[in-house]
Amino acid sequence: MSERSASGASRPDIDAALADEGRLREALGWVQERMAALRSGIGEVIVGQQEVVEGALVGLFAGGHILLEGVPGVGKTMLVRTLAAAVDLEFSRVQFTPDLMPTDIVGTHMLAEGAGGRTLELRKGPVFTNLLLADEVNRATPKTQSALLEAMAEGRVTIGRETLSLPRPFFVMATQNPLEMEGTYPLPEAQLDRFMFKLDVPFPSRADLHEIVARTVSHQEQEVRPVLRGDDILAVRRLALGVPIAHHVVDLAIRLVEATHGSADAAKQYLRAGASPRAVQALILGAKMRALFAGRSNAAREDVQALAMPVLRHRVLLNFDAEADGVASDKVLAAIVAEVGKQAAGG
Template sequence: MTPLDQINALRTAIGGSIIGQRDVIDRLLIGLLANGNLLIEGLPGLAKTRAIKAMAKNLECDFSRIQFTPDLLPADVTGTEMYLQSDTGPTFQFQPGPIFANVVLADEINRAPAKVQSALLEAMEERQVTVAGTTHKMPPLFMVMATQNPIEQEGTYPLPEAQMDRFLMHVVITYPPLADEVEVIRLVRAEEQDLQSEKPSTKKPAPIPQDAVFAARAEIAAIHTSDAIETYMATLVQATRTPGEFSENLARWIDVGASPRASLALDRCSRTHAWLNSRDYVDPEDLRAIAPDVFRHRLTLTYEAQGEGITPDAVVQEILTQVALP
């Protein structure tokens, strides 16, 4: 099997546990293949955690889940030096925390205070953790997938802009349509019957090996991006920084634009999107498809825009309308 065949098999396996939500599954795969971290937002019960666990279950990887709570400490995430008594005398030995895994689920990340959230910064950006002056490297395959609830604000700590920017994409999960909700009921009922049965009705496929991910990343690195597409990427980002040059509405809506990380994210995600669609080049539709996920957490809106009920997604759509296609 080619790397694309293996990744498509992973997509199918995840789809067996998640009804509908095709775009969400694709965004999980893009985050995995683009070697980035994802922030997944949605109302309670929309299968945020289930989607991440389904991907980890069908991938040959170490998975860990950190349930973020207000009393969590940084050492609970990164690990700590433990005092041990041995035959040769007392020593300190590093005990790795749950951050040392291939796929890390940071569940309800906005429930932990800033000190704990910042403990993720070095791991997410530098792929390493420093404890007691010693640096510990993360595994080659490493990504953080964080979830947050957008409506429950009591007892939560909004993520600082610096940490938001470190997420490759901000993925939003919405309510499923009626037909999908019926299928969800049937799927969960079938899973409950399998748990009660001595002989499960379906045989689980073998997990996709990590080598398939690394092979896919090598092919994605070779995807062609023309000069015109690169200019289009940069112009989209520039439109968030100098909005008055593109539209009066954008000038009223945008307070602070996107950082250079947005340009890098557009490049990585658009090449991955093209590869997943069996193309060896990036076209404008790849950029338009992933632009909302790349921009929505990197834009700071004005008070006027917030008062009018303007959402980041509406701003991104205005940017895509105002910036000419290459």
């Protein structure tokens, strides 16, 4: 039994696909076709930034949250808006400021005049959405930041005495500005760990800037048509969980995480703390999703290696030496990936 997706294409029955080879092929073909459409739709709005888009898609379909870091104006918010539109998800945006309160995010009970008199009425916050954009999340106080923790980790929020589930899929994309650090509250490690990926949004290339100008400073309106729905995302996620992954690929992911704890030379020199086991889960899940998007029926080491940076860069803590030497976490991680890759190839 298949259902209609946002674009009208019928979505295969995932349960049936997992039990039957033929239907599985059909499902894989459908994913391929939808993902191509999705990329194409996003590409009509977002110029360049393929890696960020790919990472955002992987994170979105894998059910992880994403921390975007980039200078203002590189299209972070636009990316999130486009994604939300492309997958036909409800979208909310919260601009984090120092005076932002937790209730401003999760909602609160308010007195409301009704037929029966005044009653306390629950006013849900912007977190009750499918896709939440937490803009400049590091400008809010830790108290407000922590309000996101429960939502991100458990997909529910507690308001007063009520615990409410968030709509599925729930996806948080937070942004950070790496330049204006004054008056900011850096996210604590526990909260950072909740983000599946941290994507660095680079400054566009010259060609991309030309294209951006051409697209945006004109009468032409860029409109994204929905390609998938929320249910489709959940179906793809369910399908991706079954993607086979060989033992040595899992082993590579584990070795990478282990290496951040000091087994690699670069980690010994520059890292104060390594990644958590959640990083391994993120790597494997992301690798499966990435393989599925690539049209492969198995996760590969290249998937793990490609996701190593976004998964690990916010999960490792640099030590004083790294700060003193001006070594960024990406550089340390690149060395670790290279070292572990060599070890894996050698033995």
